[in-house]
Amino acid sequence: MDSSIKPENSQLPKFLAIPVVSLLLLGCVSSFALVGFNFIPSAEWMAETNLLRIIAGFLYAALLVWVAWRGGKQMSELKRVIAVAVSPFAGYFMGSSLLFIWPLLLPLISGHEVALPFTVLRATDLGGKNCHSPVVLEDMPYLIGRVCHVPESIRSSLSQGSHIVVRGWGTRFGVYARDLSLASLKGPRF
Known part of the structure; x- marks a missing residue:
């Protein structure tokens, strides 16, 4: 039918x-x-x-x-x-x-205070709306390879190729950045 x-x-x-x-x-x-x-x-x-x-x-x-x-x-x-x-x-x-x-997500489960080494690509960018005065890291993808809100006193001491240590909560696979310092110095920087 x-x-x-x-x-x-x-x-x-x-x-x-x-x-x-x-x-x-x-x-x-x-x-x-x-x-x-x-x-x-x-x-x-x-x-x-x-x-x-x-x-x-x-x-x-x-x-x-x-x-x-x-x-x-x-x-x-x-x-x-x-x-x-x-x-x-x-x-x-x-x-x-x-x-x-x-x-x-791993830091939510098994995170701890970590300090990871990086190399600086640029420390002279002005940054944008959500990331003022960034330090851009070498060999990192666009948008995620930067530490934001770094004081000018720290940025002025950095140049291309400087070795830094980024500290924060994370694992050996990544870190939620809290502060950074030159690799030869100890202690929090911002």
Whole structure:
């Protein structure tokens, strides 16, 4: 009697929906956490996860392009093209940030006072709205490789290549920066 044709379903297959949404949420959480806190991953963690971060970034970028293309069928053509054009960049940022979840969350479980060594890239930046007078660290990704709110008296004694120690709450994989000092000096600096 009713021989109606079922409409084409442009939604994600149900078996993919939960993992895709979970990955998107994890990527957002780690990305926002990195931008919002003065967390600095250790040089050791950065070196060990470099290739994995690149792979995760590219996979996540491809996944987000696919989701934007697949899910954007109800949007106008212009909005769909913009979503597909922006999604690889957002996807790469979120995907490569996924590996920062562990160093970010580990201090909540087993954190303690740590002092991690870093090398200064620049100490002359003015900073922005949320990070005044930063010290930018060498071999760190954009936005997270800096210690914020460092007094000018400390910044003036630093130059490119200076070895510093960043102290705070964390683990050997990263630290929520509280203060810094030259590697040869002892004690809190700000």
